[in-house]
Amino acid sequence: MSESTDLIVVGAGPAGMAAAVTALAGGLRVVLVDSGTAVGGQYWRHPPEHARAAIPTDDLHHGLREYRALSQALSAHSRRGRLDLRLAHHVWSAVREDDGFAVHVVDRRDAPRETAGVLRAPRLLVATGAYDRQLPFPGWDLPGVLTIGGLQALLKGGGVAAGSRVALGGTGPFLLPVAAGLAARGVDVVAVCEAAHPLAWLRHPGPLLRNPAKWTEGARYGATLARHGIRVHPRTAITRAEGGDRVTAVRIASLRPDGSPRLGTERQVQVDAVGVGWGFAPQLDLLVPLGCALTDAPDGNAVVAVDGGQRTTVPGLYAAGETCGVGGAALAVGEGRLAAESVLADSGAAPVLGRRGLSAVRSAVARQRGFARAMALAHPIPPAWPAWLSDDTVVCRCEEVTAGAVRSACTGGGAHDHRQVKQLTRAGMGWCQGRMCGPAVHCLTAQEQAYTPAERLVATPISLGALADIDEEH
């Protein structure tokens, strides 16, 4: 199968699903690779197939009609042998090779057994999404403190609520669906702390007016929150988590415009779980070593630079979804379609969407990007966030590197980016390779610049035995 593949798509979330379906509709043979056990990605995460009837999650989702249409199209193409769907496959490296790409995978369908393999195709589309951007604060490493993305994944993937009294904090609209989802499962959401001020949106009225669908979505969550008596507190933050074996309380403070806590406003709230989220960091591990150009996004992340057709600066390499800038599932679906149309055009195949369809997708994408930009500007990382950290706050959990150690690497060691801090302190050298602490270390050292993740030549851990076996085959 892989001998005659036209396109490899990495990531079966909204962008990758839409891209694969469009490319398949245009007659291409596609391999769709995802590390999960089902398509949908983080956004459309579902319980395992066998448990779906027992664990209803439809009310937690948005855009399910789109998801079902894409899933059904993928299944149909898979049955016909046009689509090679590789679930539970992790990509550990993607490289250019001759006139195309070699995608090195590890098959974990029989986990813990790992089998390495290689997929090859002339074109590669990377739609690997994003993950929660985390900012450390005192107590964030206590059991029971999660990311809001983690809370959402537990809810959507298994109907599990992480606690019975939960405080949420951070910034951005993603706090709302998580709060609403928890409330709908009977959780007492005791606080929702939004660091930004809602009036910040008023500086960008255009994008708001042009995206009425986002209003409807927001109003739906607002209604759910109101029904459960949950208030969102603007300009507040969870500045400390407290507890022994696990979190039992949080401290909540009002923030000044620069994000520093207002003295005397701090109050303690009893909780048994906490969710925190400061936006998202794009997952660029496969793209950076391929050498494609990056560009700065308004949320402080470096993202992949693409043209109007989602082409990266590397010929034959396309990107769609959050890797090109965080903007949500609807934008990701549109970008996936545009990317697939470019693949079709560049392969000499006929377009699927037609001129009017294509132009409709393009204008929707432009509109949604405008919204994403306004969202990023309205929900920045508070500039004074580092003031919350005491010197003994752990920043890198894998290697147990404290904020004090990072600060002294900058002042005494002369480090001025997160890579140099890593060399001097080991922050980011552990199991997660800086995927968790990288943005935070960056903010402590060079907050004024966009965050470019460290180059990771190995995108996911893989056993040396699996690598050795594939070497013996050659």
Next chain:
Amino acid sequence: MTLKVVVVGAGVVGAACAFHATSAGLDVTVVDRGAVGSGTTSRGEGNILLSDKEPGPELDLARLSRALWDEVGEELGPDSFELDRKGGLVVASTTEGLAALGGFAARQEAAGVRVEPVGEVRDVEPHLAPGLPGGIRYPQDAQVQPVLAAAVLLRAAVERGARFHPGEVTGAVTGREGRVAGVRTAVGDVLPADAIVNAAGTWGGEVGRRLGAPVEVLPRRGFVLVTEPLPPMVRHKVYSADYVANVASSDAGLETSCVVEGTRGGTILIGASRERVGFDTTMNPAVITRLAAQACRLFPFLRETHLIRSYRGFRPYCPDHLPVVGPDPRAPGVIHACGHEGAGIGLAPATGALVTAHLLGRPWRGADPAAHTGLLPNRFLTSGGAPE
């Protein structure tokens, strides 16, 4: 009047040059376009090895350097740069290989290296594969965390009066009789200098050219594999006997030989590959799988261990695989200290001491220019002073 010295390069070699030159009372400025130790220094395992060196000019420098690393440890604290006197273990895979290794070790011993033949290698490294015929233990082999080592040496130099000047050197300013009078940087600064030390590592060829003293220093790419952290499983730096042949080889294609060692952080480092591909940074998965296969053959437990990271760098090598250390007759005042290939960490303190001795015109900390003439740049020049 105090001699003004500009050291080009803030890798471990440049930092060691600055450390020794300031300790000798010279006025030192270190210039680098990047951060301390951000070039090849950060891309190796931090080896301080005698075991892989044949008797000759490089081993002479390495023996001095080994002693000077201990001195640096006494002066600045061995833990500040994770000095670990772990020792090396070279294992043979066949009885013929063991005989060749024994002959090699005997010549090293005659040159002053401590060697300890090991019959049952699993007595010293319990997790090695069964059936290996034997090996040689080299108790003097050691390891440092190389970026910390460079940072600690440079910090000590700064505390003794050296300066760090961020910038890229674009050329030399010359005065009377063509002697250097300063260096020019990309932003137009001129730093006055009576002497310039070319410690630019893999970029030493280009810096030499800009200073009017070109030397042939070429990149040789290598990948290192890093595993998940484990409890201590590998005590020595362990490598297969074919490593020595590869270090000295001039083959253009991919060569791999297995080198496995633990670190303080608990990760295991696996090397070493050698490719001559210029400054091509492209990932090569075939190198990764080959190194993994060789490491699993040496230490079978590694099959279940996860690779979490890989990095690559460019070793600076001269055509004869010896570093070039000493004054360049074509550009009076320019002293080279580059081309250390994969041995720059180990050779750094002796290189710094030897450069300082050349600057002073007399021996310094055991480094006597008269004893290291085999490293002089003259070897690349014809009698007329032109490159061969």
